[in-house]
Amino acid sequence: MSPRVNLAEARAGDALPEVSETIERLDLVRYAGASGDFNPIHWSDEIARAVGLPGVIAHGMYSMGVATRMITAWAGDPAAIRRLKVRFSNMIEPGQTLTAKGEVAEADGGRVLVRFHAEDEKGEKVLSKGEAELEL
Amino acid sequence: MPLNQALVGKAYPAVSYEVGREKLREFAIAVGETDPIYHDEAAARAAGHPDLPAVPTFAVVLSLRAGQVVYGDPDLGLDYSRVVHGEQEFVYHRPIRAGDRLLASGKVAAAEAKGRHELLTLETDITTESGEAVCTVRATLLSRGTAPPREGRA
Numbered sequence: 001m002s003p004r005v006n007l008a009e010a011r012a013g014d015a016l017p018e019v020s021e022t023i024e025r026l027d028l029v030r031y032a033g034a035s036g037d038f039n040p041i042h043w044s045d046e047i048a049r050a051v052g053l054p055g056v057i058a059h060g061m062y063s064m065g066v067a068t069r070m071i072t073a074w075a076g077d078p079a080a081i082r083r084l085k086v087r088f089s090n091m092i093e094p095g096q097t098l099t100a101k102g103e104v105a106e107a108d109g110g111r112v113l114v115r116f117h118a119e120d121e122k123g124e125k126v127l128s129k130g131e132a133e134l135e136l
Numbered sequence: 137m138p139l140n141q142a143l144v145g146k147a148y149p150a151v152s153y154e155v156g157r158e159k160l161r162e163f164a165i166a167v168g169e170t171d172p173i174y175h176d177e178a179a180a181r182a183a184g185h186p187d188l189p190a191v192p193t194f195a196v197v198l199s200l201r202a203g204q205v206v207y208g209d210p211d212l213g214l215d216y217s218r219v220v221h222g223e224q225e226f227v228y229h230r231p232i233r234a235g236d237r238l239l240a241s242g243k244v245a246a247a248e249a250k251g252r253h254e255l256l257t258l259e260t261d262i263t264t265e266s267g268e269a270v271c272t273v274r275a276t277l278l279s280r281g282t283a284p285p286r287e288g289r290a
Contacts, residue, residue, distance in 0.1 A: 021168055034159075034166035036200050051217065060221040065167030065193045072171065078189050078231045085225040 004076030007136050010112045014104040019070040023058050025094040031062040057091040058098075063126050067100035067118040071132045074114075083133040086118075089125045096120050102130065110136035138284040139247040139254050140213050148205045150241035152265070153198050155190070157234040163194050190232035196224070199260040199273040202242035206258055212244070214256065214279060222255065223276040229269040237265045245274065249283035 021027075028042045037059055040047040045055045064086050072078055092098055102116025116130035157177070164174040169191045172179035180188050207214050232238070245259035260273040 027166075027168075031166045034163045035197055061193060061196050061224065062167065064224060065169075065191065068192050069167065069169055072169065072192065077183065078173075078192055079185075081192050081228055083225070083227050084192055085223065087223045088221050 005074055007075070007080065007107075007112050007134055008110045010104050010107040012104050012107055014107075016070050016074045016102045016104075016114065016116070018099055018101050019066065019073065020097055020099040021066045022097045023062075023092060023094050025056065028056060028058055028062060028094065031059055031065070035059070035061060037061065053091070055093060057093055060088040060127075063088075063092060063098055063118055066098055067116065067127055067130065070100040070102060070116065071114060071134075075134050080134045080136065081132060082135050083131065085129070085131045086127045087129040089128040090120070092120050092126045098126060100127075102132070138213065138249075138282055139256060139279060140211055141247055143209070143212055143244045144247050145244065147241060147243040148202070148209070150239040151198075151201045151205060153201060153238045153240060155232055155234055155236040155238065157188050159197075160188050160190050160194065160232075160234055163197065164191050167191060167193065185231070185233065187234040192226060192228065192231075194232055195226050195228075195262060195271045195273050196275075198238060198240040198262050198271075199242075199258070199275060202240040202260040203258050203275065206242040206244060215282065218280045218282060220278045220280060221275070222278045223274075225274040227272040227274075229271060232262070232270060236270070238270060239263050239265060250278075252281050252283050254279040254282050 032038050042059050048056045098118050100118040102114050105115040106113040112134045114132040117125050118127040119125050161175050173183045240260050240262045242260045246257040256277045258275045262271040
């Protein structure tokens with residue numbers, strides 16, 4: 001179970017390779033089925049508009065799932081991930097591109113704290129205050 | 137209607153969940169995770185996992201099941217149509233894996249007014265049937281416009 005980065009050699013300031021995904025309505029339908037979250041604001045424009053949204057929006061947890069790919073790809077081993085946290089700051093709609101960005105905030109002998117966020121193409125934060133704690 | 141503060145700390149009955157390989161693959165595909173360790177048993181074993189591991193955010197599936205028990209409690213007074221997801225946190229003790237037989241029990245960890253809104257924190261403890269700790273999930277929901285009026289408070 002060797003991680004793709006050696007966490008013992010990670011240094012504060014190291015940037016993680018970014019992950020981007022252009023969100024399609026199909027992605028939200030697929031995520032609804034896989035997760036069991038069938039809230040209609042994620043697949044029905046009519047219902048989304050009735051509650052004051054511009055149209056369907058992505059599940060917050062879909063965005064968190066995409067952003068977490070940045071952490072898993074960097075760490076390699078899911079067993080190294082001890083804690084994950086995000087705040088949902090803004091909605092993102094189909095047709096927009098979500099980009100996750102993060103860097104090592106603290107590194108101490110195999111324990112690493114990554115701070116990350118995810119933004120849309122205008123730079124608006126969709127996920128903020130992201131934290132991932134990893135340990136060898 | 138404001139949330140019922142008396143339910144803070146209340147633990148609800150656990151729901152059971154058997155983790156299947158195809159469900160893990162389906163979820164990994166849904167978040168776009170293509171690493172073979174989440175799809176191919178041989179790749180997972182070669183990486184040291186006893187079976188397919190779940191992608192980290194899969195634990196939300198169990199949290200949603202446990203949450204349905206809590207949100208469905210008429211005493212809580214939650215109107216789900218007013219709810220927006222505020223924060224999400226996962227604390228992992230070990231990865232969820234195919235073949236796991238898990239229990240997920242929800243509790244109301246906090247309910248507090250914030251301006252006109254209320255914040256509800258649902259905490260879900262995920263363990264194996266034999267009691268091994270697997271994951272703790274905290275979801276903070278914002279209930280829009282349900283806080284009691286200020287003059288009504290002591």
